[in-house]
Amino acid sequence: MITVGVIGASGFTGHELVKLLTTHKKVSLQVINSHTLKGKKISEIYPDFLGDDRYTDFTLEEINAKKLDLLFLALPHGYSAEIASRLNSSLKIIDLGAEFRFADIKKYEAVYHVKSPMKKNSAIYGLPELNKKKISHADIVANPGCYATACLLSVLPIQNFAKYIVFDCKSGWSGAGKESVYAKNPELLKENLIPYNLTHHRHKYEIEQFISPKISFTPHVINTFRGLLCTAHILLKKKIKKERLMKIYAQFYKDAPFVEISKEIPEITNVQKTNICKIGGFEIDENNQLVMVSVIDNLLKGASGQAVQNMNIMFGFNEDEGLL
Numbered sequence: 001m002i003t004v005g006v007i008g009a010s011g012f013t014g015h016e017l018v019k020l021l022t023t024h025k026k027v028s029l030q031v032i033n034s035h036t037l038k039g040k041k042i043s044e045i046y047p048d049f050l051g052d053d054r055y056t057d058f059t060l061e062e063i064n065a066k067k068l069d070l071l072f073l074a075l076p077h078g079y080s081a082e083i084a085s086r087l088n089s090s091l092k093i094i095d096l097g098a099e100f101r102f103a104d105i106k107k108y109e110a111v112y113h114v115k116s117p118m119k120k121n122s123a124i125y126g127l128p129e130l131n132k133k134k135i136s137h138a139d140i141v142a143n144p145g146c147y148a149t150a151c152l153l154s155v156l157p158i159q160n161f162a163k164y165i166v167f168d169c170k171s172g173w174s175g176a177g178k179e180s181v182y183a184k185n186p187e188l189l190k191e192n193l194i195p196y197n198l199t200h201h202r203h204k205y206e207i208e209q210f211i212s213p214k215i216s217f218t219p220h221v222i223n224t225f226r227g228l229l230c231t232a233h234i235l236l237k238k239k240i241k242k243e244r245l246m247k248i249y250a251q252f253y254k255d256a257p258f259v260e261i262s263k264e265i266p267e268i269t270n271v272q273k274t275n276i277c278k279i280g281g282f283e284i285d286e287n288n289q290l291v292m293v294s295v296i297d298n299l300l301k302g303a304s305g306q307a308v309q310n311m312n313i314m315f316g317f318n319e320d321e322g323l324l
């Protein structure tokens, strides 16, 4: 049994974490911090929560005194690095925000237009399908962005075959957090689909760290609470048969319990409320362009489910413990 805490517990990803951690058999959840809802019953804020637990608001000194094994940070970017610097060095961290995702701190500062308090970043990028071994020894894990998760998983096995990749993505509106314009004004999305940041979305630069071909990335918000779909248009360097591609994907993901490959085109409803990434399509057109589709639940495989998956790997539990 390990002891864990969540800071940012009342947000969309924080709430998913709390639900997963209160039912995880190997975890005792001792910190459920919300700096605005201290003392309130979680079920009053989120009726899908079944327990009697209440939000806490422990100081960092009180959290240090608890000698927890792991702390999840589910905060807007700009707070985690400073918080991490004030925590006991023995306390492991999984950060759901962006501050630890860039190996190059200058790049993070340029992409997010902020100054980082860190001199160097020793965090491991927490995409288990890419970094499982490193995650198992990590002290700080940078949980990937939701778009980055779906995009990377859809192309990692065949990135060396690609000349150029266009990721065209659609996300449920929970991707923008509980304070977003979509949460406050649901009318915006009624009968609508909203493109934004057509050329310089932050996740483009996160993805570029892990694949060599040049990429484009276009995000859209859709009228769904949770779920994210990525259509990857992959211009291939040379001819390759669909059957061979499918074998390459199956081999690459043979030890990945949460990635499912099929030739059918997946849909968002296939993965909502699961930690699964479904990848399919495998269609190649007359321009030698391969089109792949990947789908995830942005709040689970794109955030809190993946964070629990990382925790399981860090503490030697079954990778799928508490996630099925």
Ligand SMILES: NC(=O)c1ccc[n+]([C@@H]2O[C@H](COP(=O)([O-])OP(=O)(O)OC[C@H]3O[C@@H](n4cnc5c(N)ncnc54)[C@H](OP(=O)(O)O)[C@@H]3O)[C@@H](O)[C@H]2O)c1
Pocket (backbone or CB within 6 Å): 007, 008, 009, 010, 011, 012, 013, 014, 033, 034, 035, 036, 037, 074, 075, 076, 077, 079, 096, 097, 098, 144, 145, 146, 174, 175, 176, 177, 178, 179, 298, 299, 302, 303
């Ligand atoms: N939503 C997604 O699909 C998704 C996916 C992947 C990654 N992420 C990342 O995960 C992080 C959390 O996202 P979210 O969607 O859960 O956001 P959210 O719904 O806006 O929740 C953010 C949480 O942070 C707390 N908070 C805000 N400012 C704070 C401060 N100054 N000090 C302490 N707590 C503060 C808020 O709660 P209180 O006011 O109650 O303390 C709230 O619980 C972000 O960095 C986001 O980019 C989100």
